[in-house]
Amino acid sequence: MATARYFVRDVDAGIAFYTGHLDFQLQQQFGPNMAILKRDDLTLWLAGPNASASRPMPDGRKPEPGGWNRFVIEVSDLEAKVKAMRAGDAAFRNEIVSGPGGKQILCEDPFGNVIELFQPA
Numbered sequence: 001m002a003t004a005r006y007f008v009r010d011v012d013a014g015i016a017f018y019t020g021h022l023d024f025q026l027q028q029q030f031g032p033n034m035a036i037l038k039r040d041d042l043t044l045w046l047a048g049p050n051a052s053a054s055r056p057m058p059d060g061r062k063p064e065p066g067g068w069n070r071f072v073i074e075v076s077d078l079e080a081k082v083k084a085m086r087a088g089d090a091a092f093r094n095e096i097v098s099g100p101g102g103k104q105i106l107c108e109d110p111f112g113n114v115i116e117l118f119q120p121a
Contacts, residue, residue, distance in 0.1 A: 005045040005114045007054060007065045011035050014046040017109050021085050022073060042071060065111035078103050078119035 005100050008014040018024040024037040024044060037048045044111040047053045047063075056062045075081045078096060082105055086092070093114065102120040109115065 001041045001043065002071075003045065004071050005047055005053060006109070006111075007063050008046045008048060008109070008111045008113070009065065010110070011046050011048040013110050017090075018044065018046075019065040021088060021090055021107075022115065033042050037074070041071075042079075065109075065113050067112075068114060070106070070114035070117040072104075072118050074120060076119065078105065078117060081117060085120050 003105055006014070011029065012033065015026055015029070015035050015037065018037050018039075019026060022039065024039040027036045027038050027043075029035040033048045033051045037044045037046065037106050045053075082092070082096065085107065091108045091110075093108060096105045098101050100121065102118055104116055104118045108113045
């Protein structure tokens with residue numbers, strides 16, 4: 001099992017995105033500060049602006065959403081998943097690309113965090 005933490009600006013909106021589009025289940029919520037979601041062997045912690053993990057670092061840098069690091073979710077029909085997510089207003093950074101191992105696309109949650117959707121060859 002793996003655990004990832006993503007920073008979000010709105011925990012409720014994050015829960016809605018991950019449960020609505022990517023089949024995560026809400027395990028626990030700590031008000032507007034944090035939520036714990038699960039999908040298969042992945043546990044996802046959503047940290048809101050007031051979560052302890054969102055506090056500035058000693059050098060002044062502040063954890064924030066976005067970037068290029070990501071976790072990967074394997075899907076059996078990438079085109080169908082992308083079509084359904086686009087119908088629900090999900091944002092993507094690119095179009096589906098194919099490589100020797102399969103097809104992939106980069107989806108963004110409402111805060112700019114990246115999720116790679118991958119269909120193995």
